Amino acid sequence: MTLQAELRVHRDGFTLELDLVVEQGEVVALLGPNGAGKTTALRALAGLLPGSRVTADGSSWDGLPTEKRPVGVVFQDYLLFATMSVLDNVAFGLRARGARKAEADAAALRWLTRVGLAEFAKARPRTLSGGQAQRVALARALATSPELLLLDEPLAALDASTRLRLRSELGRHLRDYPGHTLLITHDPLDAMVLADRLVIVENGRVVQQGTPREVVRQPRTDYVAHLVGLNFYRGVADGTEVRLDGGGTLTVAEPARGPVHVVFAPSAVSLFTERPAGSPRNTWRAVVAGVEQHAHTTRVDLDGSPAVFADVTTATVAELRLRPGDPLWVSLKATEIHTYAR
Structure with missing residues (x-):
């Protein structure tokens, strides 16, 4: 029935x-x-x-x-x-x-x-x-x-x-x-x-x-992205490059074309005080906007292009001595990013 x-x-x-x-x-x-x-x-x-x-x-x-x-x-x-x-x-x-x-x-x-x-x-x-x-x-x-x-x-x-x-x-x-x-x-x-x-x-x-x-x-x-705990953006894809509506560009592993949604987990984001060695596919500068304890991890709110949430361990917080206003480098592997048509 x-x-x-x-x-x-x-x-x-x-x-x-x-x-x-x-x-x-x-x-x-x-x-x-x-x-x-x-x-x-x-x-x-x-x-x-x-x-x-x-x-x-x-x-x-x-x-x-x-x-x-x-x-x-x-x-x-x-x-x-x-x-x-x-x-x-x-x-x-x-x-x-x-x-x-x-x-x-x-x-x-x-x-x-x-x-x-x-x-x-x-x-x-x-x-x-x-x-x-x-x-x-x-x-x-x-x-x-x-x-x-x-x-x-x-x-x-x-x-x-x-x-x-x-x-x-x-x-x-x-x-x-x-x-x-x-x-x-x-x-x-x-x-x-x-x-x-x-x-x-x-x-x-x-x-x-x-x-x-x-x-x-x-x-x-x-709202839905926040509900399920993901970083969420809108952008336009051209092959493996996505230009985000709010500013910034991300390189993705799977090619796409046209308007897309872009998501990745905060746990996929890595933070560094200096630009990381090697050639990460996505690296950009950001500033710590806030730090909040979430169960066994710490959620770091970062202003940048794009703005992003990162989930890190308490040990990472201590090592980086994270405080609002601190400049950092953000790194994200292309394989961690998921895109789908809008």
Whole structure:
């Protein structure tokens, strides 16, 4: 069964024009910067905003009030009912759809067992950890057997160690879920690990979509390149030479012609205090604009033609004594550069 959505929302000077297709059993991640329209899309799909046309296997959801839509939602802050027990929270959707209390409670307990929280059935939400609250919210969303599961930044409120464990657990539940899943997130790791397909939106429009592998290999905008951690440029290729739109020229290994995108990893960039010996294919002068620690590496922001990000080790930082304003030589092998048509 295929779920198709045509979202056309105009509000407060912002316009969302988004067409989505989600196959049964598929997890689609909707990514984008703040203000791109992700939350607007979620609210439209849930029936909280006018302007959406949604069909599932030819059956239209148009005109259905929110409570009648076959949709389950896990909100970023989970929004558990503080005055209800955990069991009553999970049973709430079933009761709202007319199930008798005994039937709803039995189903809720089965779901709590599946997420490993049956022992907390009588507890209040305020006694739960962030990870436990997330699992209760997921159980509540899935208890009604929705056709569409909406996940709004489901791991954002968790600390790093809990997030790692819950990401794996959430992935297992999503693999078992037979419906359609739309994951709203700004976190590229959540998207890459959990989703089968990525849809990237900027300013209310789709700018790129594809499998995680496709998006990582060929980003189409600056935002997407930043998301996947690549240096990204636009230029015009003439054989193995690419003239970059922002200034500078790069030599590449694979010949090309016409407008291209150019990408390479920050880890492919080498830094020197003096011009490197030999004949590197790409060498240019730059000035350190900033230095920032990134996990086990250091990200160096360099102004030059072109400007570039370099990822180096802490030992390299100490050896070069990198400080903002320092002049350096940048070196990059042609074989490390990837180009593709614009």
